[in-house]
Amino acid sequence: MKIGLIDYLNTMPFHYDLAERLQGRGVGFTRGVPAQLNRALMAGEIDLAPISAIEAARHADELVILPDLGIASLGAVRTVLLFAWVSDIRELDGQSIALTDHSATSVELLKALCRERYGIQPQFHVTRQHLPSMLAEHQGALVIGDDALVEGTIRRALSSPHGWNMPYCYDLGDEWLKMTGLPFVFALWAARRDTAEALDKAGVFTALYESTERGLTEEARDSIATAYAGKLELSAGVCCRYLRDLRYRLTEEDLAGLRRFLELALDDFDWNRLCFWQRAAVAL
Amino acid sequence: MKIGLIDYLNTMPFHYDLAERLQGRGVGFTRGVPAQLNRALMAGEIDLAPISAIEAARHADELVILPDLGIASLGAVRTVLLFAWVSDIRELDGQSIALTDHSATSVELLKALCRERYGIQPQFHVTRQHLPSMLAEHQGALVIGDDALVEGTIRRALSSPHGWNMPYCYDLGDEWLKMTGLPFVFALWAARRDTAEALDKAGVFTALYESTERGLTEEARDSIATAYAGKLELSAGVCCRYLRDLRYRLTEEDLAGLRRFLELALDDFDWNRLCFWQRAAVAL
Numbered sequence: 001m002k003i004g005l006i007d008y009l010n011t012m013p014f015h016y017d018l019a020e021r022l023q024g025r026g027v028g029f030t031r032g033v034p035a036q037l038n039r040a041l042m043a044g045e046i047d048l049a050p051i052s053a054i055e056a057a058r059h060a061d062e063l064v065i066l067p068d069l070g071i072a073s074l075g076a077v078r079t080v081l082l083f084a085w086v087s088d089i090r091e092l093d094g095q096s097i098a099l100t101d102h103s104a105t106s107v108e109l110l111k112a113l114c115r116e117r118y119g120i121q122p123q124f125h126v127t128r129q130h131l132p133s134m135l136a137e138h139q140g141a142l143v144i145g146d147d148a149l150v151e152g153t154i155r156r157a158l159s160s161p162h163g164w165n166m167p168y169c170y171d172l173g174d175e176w177l178k179m180t181g182l183p184f185v186f187a188l189w190a191a192r193r194d195t196a197e198a199l200d201k202a203g204v205f206t207a208l209y210e211s212t213e214r215g216l217t218e219e220a221r222d223s224i225a226t227a228y229a230g231k232l233e234l235s236a237g238v239c240c241r242y243l244r245d246l247r248y249r250l251t252e253e254d255l256a257g258l259r260r261f262l263e264l265a266l267d268d269f270d271w272n273r274l275c276f277w278q279r280a281a282v283a284l
Numbered sequence: 285m286k287i288g289l290i291d292y293l294n295t296m297p298f299h300y301d302l303a304e305r306l307q308g309r310g311v312g313f314t315r316g317v318p319a320q321l322n323r324a325l326m327a328g329e330i331d332l333a334p335i336s337a338i339e340a341a342r343h344a345d346e347l348v349i350l351p352d353l354g355i356a357s358l359g360a361v362r363t364v365l366l367f368a369w370v371s372d373i374r375e376l377d378g379q380s381i382a383l384t385d386h387s388a389t390s391v392e393l394l395k396a397l398c399r400e401r402y403g404i405q406p407q408f409h410v411t412r413q414h415l416p417s418m419l420a421e422h423q424g425a426l427v428i429g430d431d432a433l434v435e436g437t438i439r440r441a442l443s444s445p446h447g448w449n450m451p452y453c454y455d456l457g458d459e460w461l462k463m464t465g466l467p468f469v470f471a472l473w474a475a476r477r478d479t480a481e482a483l484d485k486a487g488v489f490t491a492l493y494e495s496t497e498r499g500l501t502e503e504a505r506d507s508i509a510t511a512y513a514g515k516l517e518l519s520a521g522v523c524c525r526y527l528r529d530l531r532y533r534l535t536e537e538d539l540a541g542l543r544r545f546l547e548l549a550l551d552d553f554d555w556n557r558l559c560f561w562q563r564a565a566v567a568l
Contacts, residue, residue: 075359075461088521155439155450166439168522174458177359178529181537237371238452245462253465 004049016215077173288333300499361457
């Protein structure tokens with residue numbers, strides 16, 4: 001059995017002591033960015049992973065979703081950022097926006113905001129995630145994950161068609177909140193339906209919940225932040241604050257935000273097709 | 285009769301065509317920052333003004349509040365910003381924070397966040413609002429209004445005890461949201477009880493509501509933003525987006541946020557002491 005892990009700061013609480021808990025149970029790990037794990041999970045190369053919320057919905061029939069567990073934000077998230085040379089997203093109508101190749105959900109979130117909140121139709125181009133290159137050729141650039149945390153914190157000047165400037169920065173968590181009043185769910189933990197029962201029997205789900213529980217204590221967050229900050233060349237406080245502000249235990253409000261998003265982003269979406277893992281039902 | 289007006293971008297929609305509507309009705313205008321209007325209203329020098337939400341509560345017995353009208357934000361507000369040399373607000377424990385002399389509510393909001401969300405006790409010093417001077421001598425600086433919009437947009441490097449650096453920036457609208465899940469009400473329109481009836485009879489309240497209604501149309505917002513942007517040396521888009529994201533018509537949710545804040549900030553606060561103007565009752 002294989003578990004996919006993402007090497008972003010925001011997934012560290014999930015892994016906190018997961019490997020130790022699963023030692024000797026025949027579980028391996030694969031690492032990648034969200035878009036890679038989405039693909040690997042669908043291809044059956046891995047059995048369980050934190051995946052883009054929109055991919056969990058697109059492949060609802062093949063997956064079970066772990067309830068209460070995910071990555072959500074109420075308001076500013078700080079790792080899903082649109083950088084742009086224009087001072088209002090509205091001005092991106094007809095303009096070119098470079099989209100990160102790391103993510104599926106964030107891309108659909110940006111598209112939904114352009115359509116529903118701003119009534120604009122930019123031209124979207126998926127590119128390698130590298131802000132300076134993206135903004136050298138495009139009016140806007142969607143950047144996610146650790147890169148976004150760094151760029152949103154240091155706010156450096158970049159080369160634009162009109163010289164060196166600091167781009168404007170839009171936090172899509174806050175944009176979504178302004179439009180809907182709801183939190184946004186970026187990632188969900190999903191397992192393949194054909195192996196979910198085996199994973200549960202091997203204690204993988206329990207280990208994941210327990211590892212996350214421990215990874216979210218203040219002490220654990222501080223140690224994750226301190227260890228990770230050096231890697232990003234950021235202060236530990238930036239990482240600590242970031243982890244503190246995310247929502248890992250999904251509430252009814254988060255699920256309402258998820259549902260609203262999926263209904264906006266997908267044609268003919270049916271919430272009832274999502275299958276949430278119910279341990280009690282299996283135990284019977 | 286005298287109306288107090290604030291010369292911040294965010295109050296422009298209220299004044300949009302207020303002066304024209306009130307021409308020939310014996311109404312004069314006085315301008316100032318929120319702290320000045322708070323004082324002038326209590327002193328009876330003016331009869332009606334947009335004032336700090338906390339001052340409206342502190343002087344509840346002398347004032348009537350216009351219902352549904354105010355300035356609120358759900359999430360990031362962009363004009364109530366704490367700048368600091370530390371990467372996590374938590375690190376300001378025992379440190380010195382310079383507080384703007386423009387505002388009462390924002391100061392109390394920061395204090396409530398330090399106490400309730402971060403469990404820290406900084407040393408607060410009210411100073412002239414000027415970010416470079418504030419951060420030259422203090423670890424943190426609370427800046428509001430147009431100055432905050434400018435500093436939060438340009439994000440310039442400033443002189444610190446350790447050389448030139450770009451300070452970290454915390455949006456207190458988002459901080460409040462993360463703590464409570466609620467919007468924050470920054471300003472309310474309040475009239476002195478002893479002149480409220482005369483103001484209403486002269487059509488002042490009606491004119492204010494109508495002027496605001498017109499000032500919030502997309503066309504009006506765009507023209508306000510364009511006119512104001514030059515004054516702040518910002519792009520019109522920054523001003524436009526800012527006006528679009530504020531909430532001027534208060535909902536039940538905004539009032540729940542207001543109540544929560546006043547209960548946290550004031551000892552023995554009693555919501556029922558606030559008197560909201562009821563036109564129907566007066567008409568009877």
